[in-house]
Amino acid sequence: MKRKNTLRDLLSAGPEAEAAAQPTTARVPSGAVRAMGLSLGHLREEAQALRASIEAGDTVVELDPALVEGSFVNDRLAADSEGELRALVQSIAESGQQVPVLVRPHPDKTGHYQIAYGHRRLIAVRRLGVRLKAVVRALSDAELVVAQGKENIERRNLTFIERALFAAHLEAHGFDRPTLHAALAVQSAEMTRYLQVARSIPRAVILAIGPAPRTGRPRWLELQRLFAQPQAEDMAAQVVAGPGFRALSSDARFQRVFESLRHGGAAPEAGRFWRNPRGEPVVRIEQSAQGMRLTINERLEPEFGTYVAEQLEALYQGFRSSREGRKAR
Template sequence: MKRKDALRAALGARSPGREPAPELPAGNPGEAADTPPEPQRPLVRSGAVGAMGRSLGRIASAAAEARAMVASGDRVVELDPALIDGSFVKDRLSGDPEEHAAFVDLIRERGQQVPILVRPHPSEAGRYQVAYGHRRLRAAAELGRPVRAVVKALSDQDLVVAQGQENSARADLSYIERALFAIALEDRGFDRATIMAALAVEKTQLSRLIGIGRAVPAEVVAAIGPAPKAGRPRWTALVEALARDGAGEVVTRILAAPDFPGLSSDDRFARLLSSLTAPPPRPAPAPAVWTNLGGRPVVRIERDPQRTQLTIDDRLEPDFAAYLIQSLPQLYAAFTESKARDETD
C-alpha cells in the first residue's frame, strides 16, 4: 500500500464532494440555560492531577467562545448524543485514557460549560454532525446526559474551517495531528486556501505540514500517537532519520519491543528518534591470543573500553590458571610499585 493510501485509510477519507447544507429543522429541542462564567485556569501538574488541570484549562480557554455565541444570538440547545455523528474529517489520533477520564469527571462534577457546534446532518433527516466538541459529545454520551450545542447550517467548507480554527485557537492539536488533518482535507479535495483558513497557517507552513505528514509512514504515526511535545523540528529530524539506510530495520525492532506500547506518546517518539539517530556501535576488536614457549595458544585476551577478559585453556596448561590466581597479590603489588615509580620519574 502506498504511503498516501495508507494515510487516507487511517483517516477514513472518502471521495471529495460537497453537498448544500439543508435548512435548520423546525422546533426547539430543549433550549438550555445561559453559559456559566469562565472558571479560573488551574496549574497543570503531572499524572491524574495534570490531566484534570489540562481539562480545566481547555474549558477555560473556550468559555469566551461560548459567551460570544450567546452574544451573537446563537441559541444553546440540548440534544441527545445518540443523534449526533462525528465530523467527516478526523482531526485527532487516539487520546490519553487518563486525560479523558479526568475530562469526564470534570463534566460530571461541573456540567458542560462550553457548548459544541453542530450542523443538521447533510444526508440524514433528524440527525446532526459535529463541527467541533467531539470530546464533550463523547463525555455526555458516557454520562448519559444530553449535550449542549449550537446548531448552525454549515457547508462542508464552513465545517472544516470551524473545526480546524477551534482546535488551532486553543493549541489543542499536536503538530502531527495538524499535519494529518491538513492531509485529510487535501485528499478530500479542499483547496489550499480553505486548509490554510482551517489551520490558521500561511502557505509555507502548510506546505511543511503536509510534506512532513506524508513523509512519515502511517504505521509509524499510529504507533507513536500524537506526541504533543514534538514540534516541527523534531518531526523533521524523524523524517530525515527515516530516509537513512537501515532505518526500516530499526523501526521494526523498536515498534516490536514489548514495552513500547506502554510508554507515553512523547516517550515513544523519543525512543524511536534516538534509536534512528544513534551512532552505530563500533565493532569489538578481534581477540588476542597469548602463546606459551611451545607455541600453544594458552590464553585468549578480549578487551573493550570497559573490561579485559582472559580465558585460559586448561587442557593446554592445566595448572597455569590456578598459579595465576595465586600470584595475583604479588602481581598487583608489583604493578602498584611500578606505577608509583612512573609517577615520580
C-alpha cells in the first residue's frame, strides 16, 4: 500500500478498517523495512490524532506560510539535514502535504500564527511556494511547548545537549517542572542532569561546540565537572577562539574543549593525535622510553587500521629508501 493511501485511509476509515490494516503474521524485518514501518507507524499515530482533533471540532485550513512563525522557544543548535529536507520537499511536491501542522493564533500579531509542531513541513511548503495545511487551535504557552517537545521526541534525533538547552530555555521562560517533564517526556533525575549541564557550561561554549551528535550524556556530564575548575571558562574561551576550531566537526570541537580543560588549559603535546579532515582524533600517538605506539580509533574511521597494517611493508620500504637517499647525499 502506498504511503499516501495509507494516510488517506486512516483519516477516513473507522476502527474496523484500522484493525484490518494491522499485519497478521510476525516477521523479523530488514533495516529498510523496519525504518519504513517506523515511518508509517508515526504517520498512523499522527493521522489518528488528527482525526480525533477533527472529530472534536478542529478544522484543517490552508494558510499563507509567510504568516506562520516558529516557536518562541528554540530547540535546535543546527539546521535540519539538507538531504532530509529535500526528500520532504519532493514528497510534498509529488503527493501533497498529507499531514497538517498545528498552529495557534499569534499572541502578539493579529492575523499571524505560531507553530507548535510541523516545522519541517513549514520549511518545505515555503520552498515550494504553496499554502500550508494546518489545524489552528488556541494553545497556552505551556500547551505549545509540550506539543513542540512531543514532536522532537517522536523524531528521536535531538542530541543530549539540544535537549538540555531546550529544558533550560523553558525554565528561563518561567515554566514549572511538570511542564518541563511533559515537554521532554523525562523524569526528575534526567531533567536535573539536563539543567545542571546547561547551567554549568557557558552558553557561548555550547553554541560554539554545536549539537555534537556522537557525544552522549556521560561526556557532557564529565565536561560539566571540568568547568568547576578555576579559570575553566577562560580556558574554554581561548580554545573556541583558536585557529581552526570552527573548521572542526561538532564532536571534534567538543573533544578539543574537553582535552584543553582536562589538561588544565595546557595545549596538548605536539603529535598527540593525528586528525582526519573533519578534525576527529583518529590516531593517538604515544611516545615512551620503550618506543612509539599508535592507537587507531576505527569507530571514527572504520577499517583504517586494517588498511595501515596492510601497508606496513610498503611503508617500511619507503622508509628504507628515504634513509638510503639521505646517506647518499
